[in-house]
Amino acid sequence: FFMPPFGYNGNIKRDKLASPTELMSFFKRPEPESRKVSRAAEIMEMTLHLIKNKVYQKYKRSINATDLLSFDSLIALANTSGCFPRVQPPTCSNSCLAHKYRTIDGTCNNRNNPRWGASNTALARWLPPQYEDGFSQPKGWNSEFLYNGLTLPLVREVTNRILHASNEAVREDTLYSHIMVEWGQYIVHDFAFTPQSSSQAAFLGGIDCQSTCNNLSPCFPIKIPRSDPRVTSNGCITFYRSAPICGSGEQDFETASGLNPRQQINALTSFIDASTVYGSTPAHEVRLRNYTSQEGLLLTNTRYLDGGYALLPFVDQVQSPCVQEPNAPKGERVECFLAGESRANEILTLVSMHTLWMREHNRLAKALHGINPHWNSETVYQEARKIVGALHQIITMRDYVPKILGPRAFNQFIGAYSGYDKTLNPAVSNVFATAAFRFGHATISPKLQRLDKNYQEHPNYPSLNLHEAFFSPWRIIKEGGLDPLFRGLLARPAKLQTQDQMVTEELTEKLFALTNAVALDLASLNLQRGRDHGLPGYNDWREFCGLERLETKMNLSEAISDLDLVEKIMDVYKYPDNIDVWLGSLAEDFLPGARIGPLFGCLIGKQMKALREGDRFWWESPGIFTSAQRHELLKHSLSRVICDNTGITEVPLDAFQLGQFPQDFVPCNQVNKLNHQAWRENLKQGAKDSPTLLLSSQC
Numbered sequence: 001f002f003m004p005p006f007g008y009n010g011n012i013k014r015d016k017l018a019s020p021t022e023l024m025s026f027f028k029r030p031e032p033e034s035r036k037v038s039r040a041a042e043i044m045e046m047t048l049h050l051i052k053n054k055v056y057q058k059y060k061r062s063i064n065a066t067d068l069l070s071f072d073s074l075i076a077l078a079n080t081s082g083c084f085p086r087v088q089p090p091t092c093s094n095s096c097l098a099h100k101y102r103t104i105d106g107t108c109n110n111r112n113n114p115r116w117g118a119s120n121t122a123l124a125r126w127l128p129p130q131y132e133d134g135f136s137q138p139k140g141w142n143s144e145f146l147y148n149g150l151t152l153p154l155v156r157e158v159t160n161r162i163l164h165a166s167n168e169a170v171r172e173d174t175l176y177s178h179i180m181v182e183w184g185q186y187i188v189h190d191f192a193f194t195p196q197s198s199s200q201a202a203f204l205g206g207i208d209c210q211s212t213c214n215n216l217s218p219c220f221p222i223k224i225p226r227s228d229p230r231v232t233s234n235g236c237i238t239f240y241r242s243a244p245i246c247g248s249g250e251q252d253f254e255t256a257s258g259l260n261p262r263q264q265i266n267a268l269t270s271f272i273d274a275s276t277v278y279g280s281t282p283a284h285e286v287r288l289r290n291y292t293s294q295e296g297l298l299l300t301n302t303r304y305l306d307g308g309y310a311l312l313p314f315v316d317q318v319q320s321p322c323v324q325e326p327n328a329p330k331g332e333r334v335e336c337f338l339a340g341e342s343r344a345n346e347i348l349t350l351v352s353m354h355t356l357w358m359r360e361h362n363r364l365a366k367a368l369h370g371i372n373p374h375w376n377s378e379t380v381y382q383e384a385r386k387i388v389g390a391l392h393q394i395i396t397m398r399d400y401v402p403k404i405l406g407p408r409a410f411n412q413f414i415g416a417y418s419g420y421d422k423t424l425n426p427a428v429s430n431v432f433a434t435a436a437f438r439f440g441h442a443t444i445s446p447k448l449q450r451l452d453k454n455y456q457e458h459p460n461y462p463s464l465n466l467h468e469a470f471f472s473p474w475r476i477i478k479e480g481g482l483d484p485l486f487r488g489l490l491a492r493p494a495k496l497q498t499q500d501q502m503v504t505e506e507l508t509e510k511l512f513a514l515t516n517a518v519a520l521d522l523a524s525l526n527l528q529r530g531r532d533h534g535l536p537g538y539n540d541w542r543e544f545c546g547l548e549r550l551e552t553k554m555n556l557s558e559a560i561s562d563l564d565l566v567e568k569i570m571d572v573y574k575y576p577d578n579i580d581v582w583l584g585s586l587a588e589d590f591l592p593g594a595r596i597g598p599l600f601g602c603l604i605g606k607q608m609k610a611l612r613e614g615d616r617f618w619w620e621s622p623g624i625f626t627s628a629q630r631h632e633l634l635k636h637s638l639s640r641v642i643c644d645n646t647g648i649t650e651v652p653l654d655a656f657q658l659g660q661f662p663q664d665f666v667p668c669n670q671v672n673k674l675n676h677q678a679w680r681e682n683l684k685q686g687a688k689d690s691p692t693l694l695l696s697s698q699c
C-alpha cells in the first residue's frame, strides 16, 4: 500500500502560489512528533486491513485481522509500525521540579493517569462514535447508507442552503470587539488540533486525493451538488480524513478484540498552558528557546523588528508556503513565522497574538531576572512560562468564557473554582473540537480592519478582505507591524452570528484562496469533519446534555425562533435526528446574555470545567502561586499585555468589550499591571512565608 516517505511535505510547489488544498495540508500538518504518531497508526491500520482483505478473498468471509494473529504477532506488528511505544504509560518523575512546573507535553499532570490531557493522545469521547461500519467508516461514506430511512444531505448543500452569508450581510456585535473572535481562535490553538492523515494519496492504489471524487481512505472528498454555483473539474473539494490514533479503528491490540472504534488525535496539550507560546512537545520547545541568553528568553527574529519590538523567528524550513509580497524585490522572501503552534500563520491577527505573547514572555523574563539575578536561565524561563500560562487561564476564564456562555450556562456548568479534581479527565473531547468550539466560525467578519494612531482607517494600510490575510506574514513586516491590526481588533466589532447570517462568504467560498485553484469552504469542512469523526447527531447530544429531543418541526421551532431557518433545516435534513450537531447547535437561539445556544452552552461549559478542575497546575489551585502572586496576577489583563508589548498607548480596560475611541479608551498608564516584586526571592530570610519560592530555591 502507498505510504509517503517520512517528511513528505504536501508537495508544495515553490515556484508558484500554494493552492488552497496545499495550504490546508500545511495548516493541518502537525509537528514531527504528532506526524510520527499518525503515521504509526496508519501503517498499523492499513497492514491489518490488508490482512483482512487477503483472508476475505481466500475464504470469502469477513474475519477481523486481529482474530487471526497471535497476540505476540500483533505486538510485533505494533512495535514495527511504531504504535506500541505510543500506548505505553510514561514514567513520572518524583523530583520537586515535577511538582513545580508543568511538563511541556502535559504528561504526568495527573499522577494516576499520566497521559490525561497530554499532547498526541486521543480526543475524549463523551458519546460513542457512530461509524457506518461500526468502527471506522465516516457518516456519508456509503452513499446508500440510511439514517432513519434517509440519506444524509451533502455537506455542501447544507452550506449553500443554510449557512452561507454574503460578505455584505454582516450584522455587527454591539457589545463585543473583534479581539473576542481572535482570542477564541488563539485559545483553541492552545488546546485542540486534530491532525489530518499523514498521506495525501489513497493508501490502496496511491491515487492523489486531489484528483479523485471517490471515498478512498484517507480521501473523503466533499461532493459538490449539481445546482452549486461552484464548478470544480472533478465535482468535489478535496478533504483528508483525520488521522486515527494507535490502537483504535481496526487495530485493537490491547484486548485483541478488533472492536475498538476509531479515535482521533489531539496534537496539543489540552491544558490551558500557553502551549501556543512554548509548544506541546519537548522537540518543539527546543526550537523556540534562546539557550544562549541568561534570561530564559524565547528566540526572536534576527532580520526584522517592528518599531523596536521583537518579531517571531522564521520557520527553519526555507521556502515555506506562506504568501510572498507581490512586488517584492527579486530574491527577497518572507517565510512563515515560527510559534508554539503550527497553525500560527493562518491569519494576520492570529500570528499577531502569538507575537504579542512571545514579547510578553521575554518582557517578564527580563523583569524576573532583574529582581532575581541569582536565578539561572532555566528558572527564569520556567517562572515566566508559569506566569504566561496563568494569564492565558485568567483571560480565558474570567474575561472570555463568561461573555460567550452568558451567566446562566456559566453558573450551571462552570461556577466558582472548587479545587483540583484528580478524577476529572481534562482531555479535550471530540465533540468540543469538532463541533462546539467551532461556533466561532460564525462570528468572523469578512474584513480585517487596520487603524492608525487615531483609530481611524489607516491611510497606508487599508482594510483587508479575510482571504487577503491568510498565510501572509509579509504584511506584518511590510505593512506597519502589529499596531494597526491590534487597533482594528480593539475598536471594531465582532460579527454577530444571526440565524440568517451564519458563515461569511469569505470562509465558505474563499478559504485559503490565493490562486484560481478551487477554494475551500470552512462550513463544509466543519460538517464533513464531524462526519469523518462519526459524531452522533444533534438530538443525541441534546439528550446527553439533558435537553429534550426535538423530533418535529414544531419542536425545532421552540429552540430556533427563526421559522425560515427551521423550514430550511427540515427541507434539507427531513428529520431532526439526522441534523449534524454543529449545524443544529449553531442554529439555536442564544441563551440570555450569551453568544451561543443551550447545546453549545452545555458542551463548552462542560469542557471548560474539565480544563480547569482537571488541571493540577491551575493557577488558583493552592500551592501553585502564593496568595500575593495570585493577587498580582488578577490585576493583569489582555489590555495591559497590549500596552506593554506594542506601540499602542490607549486601550479599553476590558479588551473584549466594544468601545468608541476616544471616550471608552484610557491611556496605558491607567491600566493596572502586576507587580513583579511578588516574585522576588529573598535569599537572606529564606522563603519561610512563601512555599512556591521555597521550592524554587531548592530545585
Ligand code: HEM
Pocket (backbone or CB within 6 Å): 027, 181, 182, 183, 184, 185, 188, 192, 193, 194, 195, 346, 347, 432, 433, 434, 437, 438, 439, 440, 441, 444, 466, 522, 525, 526, 529
Ligand atoms: C479567520 C479565522 C479562522 C479561520 C480561517 C479558521 C479556519 C479553520 C480551519 C481551516 C479549520 C480546520 C477545518 C477542518 O478541516 O476540520 C479550523 C478548525 C477549527 N477552528 Fe477555526 N478558523 C478561524 C477562526 C476560528 C475561531 C474564531 C474559532 C473559535 C472561537 C475557531 C475554532 C476552531 C476549532 C475548535 C477548530 C478545530 C480544531 C482542531 O481540533 O483541529 N476557529 N479552523
Ligand SMILES: [Ca+2]
Pocket (backbone or CB within 6 Å): 190, 191, 268, 269, 270, 271, 272, 273, 274, 275, 276
Ligand atoms: Ca495547551
